[in-house]
Amino acid sequence: MVRRVVEVLITLFLLTLLTYFFSSKMPGNEAALTCGFSGTKCLAYETKVLYLDHPFFARYFHWLSNLFSGTLGYSADPTQPITTLLARSYPVTLELVILSQIMAVVVSLPLAMWSSLRPNRIFDRLSTTASFAALSLPVFILGPLLRYVFTVKVSAFPGAGANLPSFWSHPISNLDVMFLPAITIAIPSIAVYQRLLRADMIATLEEDFIVMARAKGLTTWRILLRHALRPSTFTLLTVGGIQVGSLIVGAVIAENVFFLPGLGYQLNIAVAKADLPTIQIITIIVAVAFIVINRLIDALYAVIDPRVRRARTV
Amino acid sequence: MPEPFDSDVAERTEQDLLGLTDLGRADAPELVGAQLGGTVAAELAADPTLRQAVSPALSGRKWYRGLGWGFWVAVGYVVAWILLAIFANLLPLDSPTQLYPDCFANAAPSSAHLLGCDPSGFDVFSRLIFGARVSLIVGFASIALSQIVGGTLGIVAGYFRGWFDDLMAVVSNVFLSFPSLVLGLLIVSYVGRSLFDIVMIIAIVAWPLLYRVVRSATIEYSQREYVLAAQALGCKRSRILWRILLPDVVPAAITYGLVGVALAIVGEGALSFLGQSVRAPTPTWGNMIALGSDTMPTYTSLLFAPAIAMFTFILAINFIGDRLRSLLDVREAVL
Numbered sequence: 001m002v003r004r005v006v007e008v009l010i011t012l013f014l015l016t017l018l019t020y021f022f023s024s025k026m027p028g029n030e031a032a033l034t035c036g037f038s039g040t041k042c043l044a045y046e047t048k049v050l051y052l053d054h055p056f057f058a059r060y061f062h063w064l065s066n067l068f069s070g071t072l073g074y075s076a077d078p079t080q081p082i083t084t085l086l087a088r089s090y091p092v093t094l095e096l097v098i099l100s101q102i103m104a105v106v107v108s109l110p111l112a113m114w115s116s117l118r119p120n121r122i123f124d125r126l127s128t129t130a131s132f133a134a135l136s137l138p139v140f141i142l143g144p145l146l147r148y149v150f151t152v153k154v155s156a157f158p159g160a161g162a163n164l165p166s167f168w169s170h171p172i173s174n175l176d177v178m179f180l181p182a183i184t185i186a187i188p189s190i191a192v193y194q195r196l197l198r199a200d201m202i203a204t205l206e207e208d209f210i211v212m213a214r215a216k217g218l219t220t221w222r223i224l225l226r227h228a229l230r231p232s233t234f235t236l237l238t239v240g241g242i243q244v245g246s247l248i249v250g251a252v253i254a255e256n257v258f259f260l261p262g263l264g265y266q267l268n269i270a271v272a273k274a275d276l277p278t279i280q281i282i283t284i285i286v287a288v289a290f291i292v293i294n295r296l297i298d299a300l301y302a303v304i305d306p307r308v309r310r311a312r313t314v
Numbered sequence: 315m316p317e318p319f320d321s322d323v324a325e326r327t328e329q330d331l332l333g334l335t336d337l338g339r340a341d342a343p344e345l346v347g348a349q350l351g352g353t354v355a356a357e358l359a360a361d362p363t364l365r366q367a368v369s370p371a372l373s374g375r376k377w378y379r380g381l382g383w384g385f386w387v388a389v390g391y392v393v394a395w396i397l398l399a400i401f402a403n404l405l406p407l408d409s410p411t412q413l414y415p416d417c418f419a420n421a422a423p424s425s426a427h428l429l430g431c432d433p434s435g436f437d438v439f440s441r442l443i444f445g446a447r448v449s450l451i452v453g454f455a456s457i458a459l460s461q462i463v464g465g466t467l468g469i470v471a472g473y474f475r476g477w478f479d480d481l482m483a484v485v486s487n488v489f490l491s492f493p494s495l496v497l498g499l500l501i502v503s504y505v506g507r508s509l510f511d512i513v514m515i516i517a518i519v520a521w522p523l524l525y526r527v528v529r530s531a532t533i534e535y536s537q538r539e540y541v542l543a544a545q546a547l548g549c550k551r552s553r554i555l556w557r558i559l560l561p562d563v564v565p566a567a568i569t570y571g572l573v574g575v576a577l578a579i580v581g582e583g584a585l586s587f588l589g590q591s592v593r594a595p596t597p598t599w600g601n602m603i604a605l606g607s608d609t610m611p612t613y614t615s616l617l618f619a620p621a622i623a624m625f626t627f628i629l630a631i632n633f634i635g636d637r638l639r640s641l642l643d644v645r646e647a648v649l
Binding site: 145 | 485491502584587590
């Protein structure tokens with residue numbers, strides 16, 4: 001346990017170091033960026049505040065302590081503190097990711113179960129081929145295509161860039177805007193989950209305890225849901241950690257396809273404007289979230305699989 | 315199993331042992347087992363599936379059998395795009411970066427412009443062909459680079475283990491704890507956006523994956539009997555590493571390298587889609603798709619042409635990788 005915590009801490013430290021390294025020497029001095037053309041006095045002040053006349057590691061630790069104390073400063077737009085920017089865009093990304101994962105589970109579970117009941121029959125072949133194709137379809141192609149079909153050809157959903165109301169005040173119109181971006185990143189997830197679950201399910205269904213359950217006369221439904229599903233989710237969970245990374249990448253792209261004002265959209269704007277503080281903070285938030293989710297999935301693994309749990313406590 | 319094994323094999327093996335020529339790399343896989351005393355050799359000779367498991371790529375049958383026609387179609391398609399990209403200059407195409415005044419009168423597909431024009435007045439068809447260049451160069455060059463760096467580090471870390479392996483675990487974990495595109499966007503603002511820069515960026519993002527593949531394949535193979543035999547016979551470690559382990563690891567590296575090429579092309583496409591890859595007016599499939607997405611209702615072929623090209627290309631590469639993986643029996647668990 002201690003070892004794991006130390007590992008995470010070292011990773012986090014190096015992660016911030018790497019982020020700072022890649023964003024501190026960017027073309028466009030940080031101070032000049034904040035001051036614009038407002039004169040040398042401001043420049044001198046900013047240089048002092050940002051430690052720009054200090055060596056790299058001094059600057060880095062100064063920046064890190066600011067990060068910890070929550071002094072995030074301003075983005076390239078001086079009227080906008082980064083904290084408000086984050087407070088507005090973070091929920092959008094979170095909702096997008098959660099929604100897409102709900103969709104992915106709801107669709108991929110029945111697909112995989114039906115495929116594994118009759119492997120290599122027509123339905124299995126079709127869905128396996130479809131998921132192989134879906135894995136070769138990048139989000140930045142899938143997104144525009146869905147946008148074309150469902151907002152231009154058939155105006156089933158509001159077009160890209162539609163105003164996004166809060167989920168809590170207007171749930172229906174919020175989901176209306178969110179639906180297409182969410183399905184865009186759900187489709188690659190569905191493909192991954194279908195493949196992994198199907199393979200594990202086929203293996204599980206050949207086990208003795210399933211034969212036993214059949215012999216007892218349990219219905220297929222009950223066998224699938226109560227007996228076969230849980231032992232078939234282990235590979236899915238191990239890969240789930242890696243999957244989170246591509247999910248975040250998908251969210252960044254989908255937000256830019258549909259102009260959703262989430263973290264990924266703001267990140268791309270920041271990169272285009274060379275807006276250092278925003279790039280740094282969004283990169284770190286996303287990477288930290290990625291690490292935390294990974295660790296949570298590891299913990300969940302122990303909850304679901306009693307063998308792992310016992311191995312750890314013994 | 316006390317079955318006697320082929321005396322011919324035993325003879326060749328003795329020569330092999332005395333001369334220490336290419337230990338464990340013999341072109342007949344049964345030699346590998348024979349060096350350990352023959353029983354394994356007999357088993358290998360008796361059981362063709364076992365023989366394949368020892369050295370799938372080197373077993374007697376023609377390696378390219380059983381790939382199916384789909385594989386060759388996919389290879390042909392990829393090769394066709396590579397040739398188109400290389401010889402784009404020699405083809406009777408319009409320039410991809412020149413404005414055509416007649417485009418403003420008629421942007422629809424016509425005999426002069428097969429796929430029509432984009433809003434700036436560029437010819438879409440020639441941009442599609444020239445756009446393959448960026449994707450292909452970035453895809454193959456960046457993976458070659460990360461294969462060299464990640465592969466070398468991986469085989470060394472996997473064979474020697476110890477502090478170097480621990481250090482590399484930390485370093486590769488840090489790189490892998492960034493979602494790939496986010497790391498790419500971070501570095502792109504630091505490094506720049508020339509073609510060379512983009513290749514470097516994708517390589518920086520991709521090397522930890524290939525490092526992991528090669529490292530775990532090395533660990534797996536370095537516990538095989540023929541490696542232990544070589545060690546027992548006093549082979550130098552460098553010899554074991556480069557002459558015995560390296561050829562074993564190559565199939566896994568190549569198969570995952572192909573997956574890597576597809577991922578690298580998608581990664582470059584994502585950067586271009588976000589407008590952070592090679593600068594305009596250089597055509598890339600990614601920035602063409604972005605343009606198609608932005609000008610959607612008016613210009614349809616602008617979206618569909620690059621989207622179909624990129625999708626089919628990635629599909630073909632993934633299909634080749636998938637077939638090779640099942641042929642070479644590289645398990646997905648190696649990651």
